[in-house]
Amino acid sequence: AVVSTQSTGQKRRTEENERESVLRTKAMRDRDAGIGMRIYHYAVIRIRFPDGLYLQGTFSAHDTVESLFKFVESSLRHPVTFTLIAPGCPSLKRDSTLLKAAGLVPTGVFNLSVSERPEFTLLSDEMVCKLAEL
Secondary structure: OOOOOOOHHHHHHHHHHHHHHOOOOHHHHHHHHOOOOOOOOEEEEEEEOOOOOEEEEEEEOOOEHHHHHHHHHHOEOOOOOEEEEOOOOOEOOOOOOEOOOOOOOOEEEEEEEEOOOOOOOOEOHHHHHOOOOO
């Protein structure tokens, strides 16, 4: 039995040859080279509350998911345990992951989920005063 191992350089060259053997458009080649990729510095995040209101915040791409949770907490009328759920995805974990690394740049939309539906809006009076039609 013969065992063959390839060096990392050889593997890279083999992968490049396989990729070049397939007909590819200029857009596909540029995407692989990273050309034309937009660099975003800000993220616009919208949080949909159970009563249908939206809370929108603008964050740096280098802010953390923790800062998003703190923003939502600062906008609440009173402390409540909540989760942020993106449509079709699991709930967002509260940690020090950058928004950019979490895929929330340039935009993200979440549903705020609470254990029991409140009778009144969860937003603070200050935020209610700032309501605007979208």
